[in-house]
Each structure stands twice: as structure tokens, then as C-alpha cells.
Amino acid sequence: MAPVVVIGAGGYLGSRLLDDVSQEVAAIGVVRSADEPDAEVADLLEDDGVEAVAEVCRDAIVFYCANVGGRQAAIAAPTAARRINCDVPARLAEVARKFVYFSTDYVFSQPGRLSPDTPCSPDSTYAHTKAAGERRVLAAAPQSLIVRVSGLYDDDGTRGRTFRAGETINASDNRHTTPTYVPDLVRAVKQMVDRDERGIRHVVGPATLSDYEFHQLASLRWGFTVRPVLATERRDGPVLVAEPSGAVRHPTEVFRSPRADHGTELRVFDCVGVLLGARTWKHPDPLLWTAEESRLPQQGRLVDDPGLLADMYAPNWRLWTTVCRAPAIKILANNGKQASFEKWVERYRLDLIFDRTINSERDAAEKPGPAFAHIVHTLAGHRTVTLYDDSREITTGAQRHGWATALAVRTALWPVSAYTCERRTLPWAP
Structure with missing residues (x-):
């Protein structure tokens, strides 16, 4: 079996790859540090260091995780970025039996869903050096594998x-x-x-999420509080189409706790106004409203496009963790369009968090009407039922079914509206 070499073994990806490879591995660190006792440290900024590493890589399977990035680090050290991200991997690929070069979604600058054969469009020092590294590696060794990644994380954190x-x-x-x-x-x-396999592959997760959305999903396990903020440099950016599709799990699959039948209570949560809040920062977005005005004659009306409408909402930062970790049988209920509701279910994998989802259009069951109540009572059995909603009309109607209720009240507006719940009210009695 060919020897295995991990270059950049002291970094975030390299150290995790090193832990996973079962056979004996030559681990090469690229930063002089006493914190890398298990790695042979080589200075890849020096020709002698590169040639010494090349001898270790000769006829080996080489995973190249070394990197000068992201954008600010490459701007601060452009010569080092060019050498580590481009020149050195090309040299090592020449002598390796199989060379695996880890690249990035930053080689693209245009938005949209992009496949491995989409032409690169780098717009920074970092992106240019990584795109050049891809080309140089494949030119030096066509049997190499280029793996583009995005937003790396594991059970314990991110980079x-x-x-x-x-x-x-x-x-x-x-x-x-x-x-x-x-x-x-x-x-x-x-x-x-x-x-x-050889050539370029995209190995990424199945969901495109904001940093805020991702951390809310991580809170399913960790229980921390996530507050939404706006970065000064916005990035809607590219979406890498995954190859192979399905190889990487959704964050909800990674972080959720197994659902359990807690036995004594069933809770019904409203989708918009309890689980989700409006992205108020998007309302003045010129691109959003230009798209709407070109489609609709009435200015100020909500968009009809399900994708745009769904994107105007994000997890309610006051209640998301409390709702998703509630120790009860959970139903998520939505009076609204099926298309936008199902986009929320898909984006956050709400089907893995809730025991049942009910949409008024899809299920012909609008809360708190008789058809809706029938579904809830069937699922509840002998359990007590509590409904959480931001509509007083709906909570009042739910009390007539013998349910306890909690009214959600908006407590923060910007940049994502937040709701908190009043104390639960006992069922209405005639």
C-alpha cells in the first residue's frame, strides 16, 4: 500500500484528516510551532524545505491541506500565499502517486449554483492563488484530485x-x-x-445558510444563544453543487438530539412569529424590491416567489433553541403557502426537529379550525396540549378546544424580529 502524507497537519482540516487516516502517515507541519509534536515541521517558504518534503511525497498519496488564507491573510502576505497555495503543491504533485489538493468556493465570485466545470472567477489575492493552484496541480499531474470545500465545521466548532x-x-x-x-x-x-477519481470535485453540505442560521442549528446540541448581526462585507456568493451529492450531512442531522416521546405533553408551535422572525434588514434591499416591482403592479406587497418569500424569514433568536429543544411531542404549524413553508422545512430540516408539520394549504387544516384540531387531538391522545402563536385570535380559538396557550409578543425588530412568549394561559371554559 502506498504511503500517506498529510501536508499542513497542524491546521484545522489537516489535523482532523490525520486523526481519521488509519494507516501510518507522514505528517508534515508547515508552521514552526512547539504545538505540533507529532508532525515533522518543514518550511515550505524555503527551497530546501520543499525538496525535503518532495522526497517524503515521492510515490505517496498526498493530502495537501496547507494554505495561506483567507482573504486578509493572503493580502498581508501575497508572496507566501502564491508559494504555499500554488507553487509548492504543483511541485509536490509532480512526484506523488496521488495528489489531493483542497481548494475553496472563493475561486468563484459570481452568485448562483456552480458546478465543477464552471469557469473560475477569482476576485482576491487568496482566490487567485487557489485558482492558480488548481490549474498548476492538474497540469503537473492530471491524475490529481481537486476538492473544493466551503464552511468547514465539526462536532465541536468551526475553523x-x-x-x-x-x-x-x-x-x-x-x-x-x-x-x-x-x-x-x-x-x-x-x-x-x-x-x-481525478479532476475537480465539490464536496460540500446540502444547505446554503447564513452564519446566523448555521449557528442556530449548532445550538440544537450546544444550547447557546445566537444573536443576528450584519457583517459590513455582505457575501451572497456562490453555491457549490455537491459531487457526490448526499455525501455530506445537513447540519441539523449532525447537531440534533434524537427525538423522544416525553409522554405527558404535546406542544404546537406557530412557524412564522414563534419559530421564525422577519428578516427586517432585507426589506430595504433594492434588489429584492426591484424584483418585486417588476413582477407586481402594487408596490409594497409581499413577493409571490416562494423562494424570495421564504428567504425573508430566519430563526427567531429569542425562542429558536427553546422551541427546538422542548421536552415534548412537537408539532410545527403554518397558516400560509405550502411552497414557502416547505422551503423552510428543507432549509433547516425541520422534519428532523418536529414530530409533525401541518400546513394549512397542503393539509387543508387551518389553525385553530376543526380539521386542524382533529389532527392535533389524534396525535395527542391523552397528552395535554399547549399552542404557541403570535395571533391572539388563534390562541383564543385554541383555548376553546381545551388547550393551554402562550401568546408570542414581538420584543425586538432589527435585524431579525424576535418574539417571546407570555406565560401559558389555561384552557378557555364556557
Whole structure:
């Protein structure tokens, strides 16, 4: 079996790859540090260091995780970025039996869903050096594998943050990535190497999420509070179309706790106004309103496009974690269009969080009407029922079914409206 070499073994991805590879591995660190006792440290900024590493890589399977990035680091050290991201991997690919180069979604600057054969459009020093690295590696060794990734994370955190229970995280709602679970990434790439795949592959998660949305999903396990903020540099950016599709799990699949039958209570949560709040920062967005005005004659009316409408809402930061971790059988209910509701279910994998979802259009059951009540009573059995909603009319109607209720009240507006719930009210008695 060919020897395995991990370049950049002290970094975020390299250290996790090193832990996962079962056979004996040559681990090469690229930063001089006493914190890398298990890695042979080589200075890839020096020719002698590169040639020494090339000898280790000769006829080996090489995973190249070394990197000078992101954007600010590359701007601060453009010569080092060019060498580490482009020149050195091209040299090592020449001597390796199989060379795996980890690249990035930053090689694209245009928005949209982009496939591996979409032409690159780099717009920064970092992006240019990574795009050039891809080209140089494939030119030096056509049997190489280029793996583009986005938004790396594992069970305990991201490249820049370790998750801690009980903390409060400020996370931007106007910068997006395609979160990629590192253990799934490593497994998929190892399988590609075993199949001797070559060329460019996108190995990313299935959902495009803002930093705020992603951290709310991580809070399903960790229980921290996430507050939405706006980054000064907005990035809607590219969405990498995953190859192979389905290889990387959705963050909800990674972070959710197994559903359990808690036995004594069933809770019904309104979707918009309890679980989700309006993205108020999007209302003045010129692109959004220009698209609407070109489609609709009446200015000020909500968009009819289900995707645009769904994107105007995000997790309610006051209640998201409390609702999703509630120790009860949970129903998510929505009086509204099926198309936009199902986009929320897909985006956050709400079907994995809630035991049942009810949409008025899809299920012909508008809360708190008789058809809706029938579904709830059938699921509840002998359990008590509590409904949480931001409409007093709906909570009053629910009390007539013998349910307890809690009225959600808006307590914050910008940048994502937040709702909190009043104390539960006992069922209405005639």
C-alpha cells in the first residue's frame, strides 16, 4: 500500500484528516510551532524545505491541506500565499502517486449554483492563488484530485470558533456558506482516492445558510444563544453543487438530539412569529424590491416567489433553541403557502426537529379550525396540549378546544424580529 502524507497537519482540516487516516502517515507541519509534536515541521517558504518534503511525497498519496488564507491573510502576505497555495503543491504533485489538493468556493465570485466545470472567477489575492493552484496541480499531474470545500465545521466548532454551552454568539445573517461537516468530507474524499477519481470535485453540505442560521442549528446540541448581526462585507456568493451529492450531512442531522416521546405533553408551535422572525434588514434591499416591482403592479406587497418569500424569514433568536429543544411531542404549524413553508422545512430540516408539520394549504387544516384540531387531538391522545402563536385570535380559538396557550409578543425588530412568549394561559371554559 502506498504511503500517506498529510501536508499542513497542524491546521484545522489537516489535523482532523490525520486523526481519521488509519494507516501510518507522514505528517508534515508547515508552521514552526512547539504545538505540533507529532508532525515533522518543514518550511515550505524555503527551497530546501520543499525538496525535503518532495522526497517524503515521492510515490505517496498526498493530502495537501496547507494554505495561506483567507482573504486578509493572503493580502498581508501575497508572496507566501502564491508559494504555499500554488507553487509548492504543483511541485509536490509532480512526484506523488496521488495528489489531493483542497481548494475553496472563493475561486468563484459570481452568485448562483456552480458546478465543477464552471469557469473560475477569482476576485482576491487568496482566490487567485487557489485558482492558480488548481490549474498548476492538474497540469503537473492530471491524475490529481481537486476538492473544493466551503464552511468547514465539526462536532465541536468551526475553523475560527470552538462551541461552548451557555455562551452568547453574535453571528452575521448576511454572509452565506455551504456548511461542510469535516468527518463526512474526509470519508468522501478517502472513497474518491480509493476509486482513483481525478479532476475537480465539490464536496460540500446540502444547505446554503447564513452564519446566523448555521449557528442556530449548532445550538440544537450546544444550547447557546445566537444573536443576528450584519457583517459590513455582505457575501451572497456562490453555491457549490455537491459531487457526490448526499455525501455530506445537513447540519441539523449532525447537531440534533434524537427525538423522544416525553409522554405527558404535546406542544404546537406557530412557524412564522414563534419559530421564525422577519428578516427586517432585507426589506430595504433594492434588489429584492426591484424584483418585486417588476413582477407586481402594487408596490409594497409581499413577493409571490416562494423562494424570495421564504428567504425573508430566519430563526427567531429569542425562542429558536427553546422551541427546538422542548421536552415534548412537537408539532410545527403554518397558516400560509405550502411552497414557502416547505422551503423552510428543507432549509433547516425541520422534519428532523418536529414530530409533525401541518400546513394549512397542503393539509387543508387551518389553525385553530376543526380539521386542524382533529389532527392535533389524534396525535395527542391523552397528552395535554399547549399552542404557541403570535395571533391572539388563534390562541383564543385554541383555548376553546381545551388547550393551554402562550401568546408570542414581538420584543425586538432589527435585524431579525424576535418574539417571546407570555406565560401559558389555561384552557378557555364556557
